[in-house]
Amino acid sequence: MKQTSQMETRFVQPLSCLALSVITSIGILPPVIAQESSPAKLACEATLSNAEQKPRQKQAQKIAQFADPQQERSQLIQQANALFSQGDFQGAEENLCKFLKRYSDDAFGHFQLGNVFFRSKKFEAAISAYREAIRLKPQYAVAYNAVGMVFASQNRWSEAITEYQKALEINLDYGDALTNLALAFWQTNKKDEALVSLEKAINIFKKQNRNEKANQVEQLMQRIKNSDDNLS
Incomplete structure (x- = not known):
């Protein structure tokens, strides 16, 4: 639990820093609640579709090293966190979409995905991902x-x-x-x-x-x- 809290803080910090400057006007559409066609889900489907067209050797290597499901959850989150910190939002998005395809009930994963979408200026998808995190974890x-x-x-x-x-x-x-x-x-x-x-x-x-x-x-x-x- 402590590890998750620390990772969450690292994802939140770049967002909270925006509060101390004049916030610029950037486009966003109202949140869509329905999961079946949510912007976050559609964005992930597109990301994973593009990922499938990449060479499969690297993907297979990542999946093979996760024998234990709990270890897989932890490692995928850590990888996404590292990519996010490096400014590789596309890589972080791909990892989190893979993670949520397997663990769709993980509120923290949806929250992190929202952070990635926000930083990638995918605002509609960001709202959708945050809303899903709240649906799973109302508090x-x-x-x-x-x-x-x-x-x-x-x-x-x-x-x-x-x-x-x-x-x-x-x-x-x-x-x-x-x-x-x-x-x-x-x-x-x-x-x-x-x-x-x-x-x-x-x-x-x-x-x-x-x-x-x-x-x-x-x-x-x-x-x-x-x-x-x-x-x-």
């Missing part, structure tokens, strides 16, 4: 936060706020969700609410000894305060 605060970030990337602030608040209903001490919520409040001219949310996030990060994160949020808070001064 998945990190996945709700991730959905909110995809909405925020399209300036769909009210929808983003809803997702961040869902994450915080599950985990009141979720500093990243509080930071993201503050940004969404700021973008919708709710600056008082934004400052309150940032203050909570700073206190949480300090309690967690995440001092660098606390400093970043303090800088963001100062920017918001300065923007008020410039308007007066």
Whole structure:
């Protein structure tokens, strides 16, 4: 369980860092819930179809080394994590799609796939993958936060706020969700609410000894305060 938690943090960090800069506008369609034709499933089918056209020797070598199912689960996730960290999103996507074809009930796998889709700018598929993770694990605060970030990337602030608040209903001490919520409040001219949310996030990060994160949020808070001064 500890190993899974550490891997999950590594996948989430690149996403949460987006909260500390102005989020650019990028396309996204509303989430599709039906599994039979979900964007994530369709994307995986296309990825695996393309993978089957590659030389089979390398694939066979990967599959052969996994005699134990639990070892296979762990190794496929680790491989995807490594590829993701290296910026090989196509490779990470292929590994995760293979993983979920065998273990479709793995919420963490769907969450990681959502992260890969998000970084690959496959936003519709990212939402779909995150939603599937939440379906399998309803108290998945990190996945709700991730959905909110995809909405925020399209300036769909009210929808983003809803997702961040869902994450915080599950985990009141979720500093990243509080930071993201503050940004969404700021973008919708709710600056008082934004400052309150940032203050909570700073206190949480300090309690967690995440001092660098606390400093970043303090800088963001100062920017918001300065923007008020410039308007007066």
